[in-house]
Amino acid sequence: MKLARFPALAALLISASGSLAHDLQYSVDSGQAVVIRMFYLNNTPFTFEGYEIYREGEKLPYQVGRSDSQGRIAFLPDRAAEWRIKAISEDGHGLDFTIRTDAAAVLSGAEKPFYERYARIGVGVAVILGLFGFLSLYIKRKRSS
């Protein structure tokens, strides 16, 4: 009788360990994350848009998700690496840039725009007028020769 019970008990335990895999647990920690805020030129946040984060040299994403209501992405690097962040909205807006962090989520390098928004307008207009200035000199010289 005792021997007959053993296989039944073993079968019950095996099936119970299988069901444990479906019993989702959680733990809560606070830690340091990399936080990226995405926004349009008028400061409207890039909200609830899909993004993918890739560790350097890898094709499978390290993290995927959607930006939050403030247009933010938070992720926790597992090692020092370069990370490619790709965020795309349905209407063709988006960003594709890389950052470098250490394992403690401390930023050690990021591609940053060369000029800030308003400086860009001034620099751009100056470059255009400069180019046309040279073109004007070229046309005048061509006419005089």
Next chain:
Amino acid sequence: MHIPDGFISPQTYLPAYAVAAGLWAYAARRVKRDLDADTLPFLAAYTALSFVLMMVALPLPGGGTAHAAGIGLLAVSFGGWMGFLAISLVLAMQALLFGDGGITALPINALAMGFTGSFAALAAWKLFGRLNENVALFLAGWISIALPSVLVALVLGIQPLIAQSAQGAPLFFPFGLEITLPAIVLPHLLVGIAEGGLTVLGYRYFARLRAKLAT
């Protein structure tokens, strides 16, 4: 409407570079032949205006932003080829100096906004100019935004079909035509109204100023 880097597959941007390079070379020859010293300061000013307009974001209903571009204004004021080159210059500067719009996407942006936008604007202006000049100018501005937006939506929307991983996942832009066409085109039909108004006012000012300087 500018497409950023990373959205377009090489199967798309390499042929686009070849087509755009040919058109840039031809346009440069045409502009070299037609451009004179009197036109140059106006072209410089309007190209700079186009750059500024592209940097000024207009909020859209439902989120996001869009901007006018001055494509129709450049095309009706200076012709299609000058318009194409001027818009290409602005797009190249934004991509190379400021990272706005991608370097890989540059030929597509230039072909859609610069080439198609300029020549569509010219066609509308010539077609409707006999009926009413203001209406023709407005439609030139409107279509210079609306038609490129359709092209950009098509190019983006076909990316999932063109470039996929072995598992069938899109490698570049992930949304298909059923999403890109309404999401991109509909807001730009509204932006086209602003562009149309700008084309009417800008062209009138340009014509007045030119006449004043000629006397």
